[in-house]
Structures are given as structure tokens and as C-alpha cells.
């Protein structure tokens with residue numbers, strides 16, 4: 052959820068590491084999660100592959116294929132050259148490290164986030180609905196939104212530099228995401244914002260910790276951010292403001308076709324049915340129906356939203372009516388209408404979808420090549436929503452991904468924790484299903500299989516390391532349980548940090 056969807060404006064090279072001349076040296080890395088048992092020194096006379104490495108691990112779990120115990124992962128200049136249970140002869144003279152007591156997984160994908168709120172220390176309280184307002188016994192989205200907006204207003208009133216505050220929050224969010232093994236974030240952005248913040252955030256990840264290990268694993272950005280510019284048109288002025296800002300960013304950034312952290316083309320994010328009219332969504336569609344286009348929209352998120360857009364009733368009525376003008380009021384769309392519009396996009400994300408009905412899920416079956424639902428388990432719990440329709444979506448084979456939403460409703464930005472929560476709440480779908488929901492499935496949906504979310508030969512080696520208990524007690528059968536019991540996930544390249 053955004054912070055200022057009603058407020059006025061607040062005025063607010065790929066990394067190429069030099070490696071070839073370095074020699075791999077025998078080291079004694081001792082960290083909390085892994086040890087190097089063996090490494091190989093290249094004879095000076097022997098030609099050495101550039102930034103190459105063999106990682107021997109207790110477990111390698113590609114998710115789309117069975118786990119490999121005592122496997123080998125071969126990487127070269129940031130790409131996976133080979134993985135398997137045996138090490139082919141041609142790699143046996145390559146530098147080698149052995150990692151113990153853990154598992155290597157694909158990089159994680161966060162399909163819905165608002166990095167700009169990453170400076171919020173703990174989730175804003177979602178106050179209970181009062182008896183005469185409540186429809187489900189859950190918390191009040193309207194009151195929570197009021198708190199989010201009040202927080203922003205307080206910052207503006209203090210005269211602080213909002214752009215600087217947002218920049219620092221975004222930098223913090225990118226770092227937090229990466230440090231918990233996230234490799235792609237779909238991020239709603241609002242003005243003021245800059246793509247330079249993303250590059251700046253990632254440039255300091257390794258600081259003085261560069262090593263041959265890191266250089267071999269990571270060539271290029273260690274995390275990718277796909278910005279979706281938020282659009283709101285509760286009234287004409289706000290509509291023009293957000294639309295013009297989106298156009299300005301698109302013309303500036305999409306031209307560059309950046310190969311850095313910031314992924315292009317930029318997506319668009321009509322905020323929600325109570326803040327973005329059908330007219331606005333139609334306009335956004337014209338910009339995102341082409342290959343690579345992406346729309347992301349909060350939809351069917353709360354009972355209050357449904358009461359407002361279906362019946363013009365409920366707590367949202369008093370809250371939002373003072374803001375909206377006649378033009379907007381005439382173009383408020385239902386969930387059905389917005390689903391139909393979103394289906395015209397090349398790819399569309401339905402953020403939350405907590406209250407999608409059976410007929411809407413049935414309808415989505417025809418568009419599962421281009422529409423996906425992003426479930427945010429801990430944010431869902433924060434608001435004590437009715438049970439998410441994850442089982443029905445899974446049964447209909449509709450793409451279902453995981454997201455964190457923002458720190459305004461979530462204690463951190465760990466996709467790994469979202470995965471654990473989804474496994475706890477929907478054990479019938481299984482840990483493998485949920486891990487695919489934050490790795491392989493969104494990677495395929497976005498066409499990024501060679502970049503993030505996969506553990507395949509030829510794909511980038513931006514991977515996850517999950518420290519487990521002693522390997523002797525972990526078996527094929529108990530591997531997922533061991534991962535579920537793990538305390539954290541980290542980027543593989545940070546295993547020695």
C-alpha cells in the first residue's frame with residue numbers, strides 16, 4: 052500500500068569485476084554457516100578460466116528438479132556452467148570450495164513491494180474495525196491507510212527533505228532485500244524517486260569484502276528492481292500529477308534500456324479500485340500491452356474496498372468521498388471490470404486478491420498466461436483478512452506468487468519468511484509449491500529465467516544459501532523440513548561474511 056495516494060506532491064554499467072590476473076589461493080574461510088575444506092591453486096603456467104569456481108555443497112536444490120546431496124555447482128563469470136552429483140573431469144582442476152551444513156537454492160523473487168517505506172521500524176497498527184463497520188472481524192484498512200498518510204504528512208510538516216528521506220528508505224530496502232537473498236523486487240514507486248538510488252544502493256553491497264568467491268558468483272547486478280510507477284486519479288489534479296510523472300520517468304528511463312539494477316521497461320501500477328478509475332487503467336493499458344509491459348494493481352484486497360466499489364458503502368465512503376471528483380466517481384470500476392481491463396496487459400499482477408470470488412477465479416483461468424496473483428502472507432495476517440483463496444487459485448493453476456508488501460504492514464522484507472508463513476498456513480500445497488511461487492514461477496512469468504529465480508545451466512548464479520543443521524541429520528525426506536526450520540536465507544556470495 053502506498054503512503055501518499057491521496058496527498059499532493061511532496062516536492063519532493065553492469066558491474067564488471069576484474070578477476071583474470073588474480074590467483075586463487077588456499078584459504079581458511081571459517082564462517083558461521085560454511086567452511087572451505089579445499090581450494091586449488093592454479094600453477095602459474097596453466098591458463099586459468101576467468102572467474103571460475105566449483106562449489107561443492109551438502110545440498111543443491113534447483114526446485115524444478117530433485118535435490119542433489121553432496122552436489123557440485125560450477126560457475127564461471129557469474130553464470131552456472133554445470134551442476135550435478137558428479138564433477139566432470141574438465142572442472143576438476145578449477146578452484147574449488149566446499150560448503151557444509153546448508154543448501155543452495157535459486158534466488159528469491161518478491162513480486163510486490165513498496166521499498167520507499169523501508170524506514171518504518173515496525174508495522175503500523177491495523178486497528179480493529181468497530182462493530183458497526185466490520186464485515187469480517189478483520190482490522191480496518193481505512194484506519195491503517197489513515198495512519199500511513201498521517202505519517203507522510205508529519206514528515207512533510209517538519210520541512211524535511213522528502214526526496215532524501217525516500218532515497219535513504221529505498222537504499223535501506225534494497226539492501227535489506229538483497230541481504231535476505233532476494234534477487235528481484237517488483238516495486239511500486241511514487242514521486243519523488245530516482246533510478247540512480249537503486250544503482251547506488253547495490254554499489255556498496257560488497258564494499259571492502261570483494262573476493263574471488265564473490266567475483267566468480269556475481270557478475271552484474273546482485274539484485275534487480277522492476278519499478279511500477281503508481282497512478283492515482285481520485286481527482287483531476289492528482290490524475291495529471293501521477294500520470295505526467297509516470298510519462299516523465301518512462302521517457303527518461305525506458306530509453307536507456309538499463310542493464311543495471313533498474314529493470315526496464317518500467318511497469319505501471321494503477322493503485323487500487325478506490326483510487327484508480329477505469330479510465331486511468333485504460334490509459335495505463337495503452338502503455339503496457341506491448342511485449343515486456345507490466346501492470347500491477349491492488350485488487351480485491353479488503354472488505355472495505357469491495358463495499359465501496361460495489362455498493363458505495365462502508366468505512367471507505369466517509370474517508371474517500373471528500374477527495375474524489377465527479378469524473379472519478381463516474382469511472383469507479385468493480386473487481387470484475389478491473390480484471391477484464393488488466394487482462395489486456397502483456398503481464399498483470401493482482402496484488403493480494405484476498406477476496407477474489409469463485410467466478411473471478413474461474414474467469415482468471417483463461418488468462419493465466421498473463422495474469423498472476425501476488426499473495427503477501429504476513430501482511431495478510433497483519434490485517435487478519437479472511438482465508439486467502441490460495442488453494443482455489445492453485446487448483447485452477449493460476450500463477451500465484453509471493454510478496455512482502457511494505458514495512459508499513461510487515462516487520463521486514465524477507466521473502467524467505469513469507470515462504471515459511473505460506474507453508475505454515477497452506478501446508479496442503481507443500482513447501483515445493485511455495486518455493487516455486489517465489490523463484491521459478493515469477494521468473495518464467497517475467498521472462499527472466501536466465502537472470503533470476505532459477506538454478507539452471509546458463510542462468511546467472513545469483514543464488515540463495517540457507518544454513519541448516521548438521522548435514523548428518525538431514526535426509527532427502529527431511530530436507531524441506533530442515534529448510535523450514537532454518538532461521539534465515541542469505542545471498543550465496545555472502546556465505547563467508
Ligand SMILES: [Zn+2]
Pocket residue numbers: 052053163164165349402456457
Ligand atoms: Zn501494496
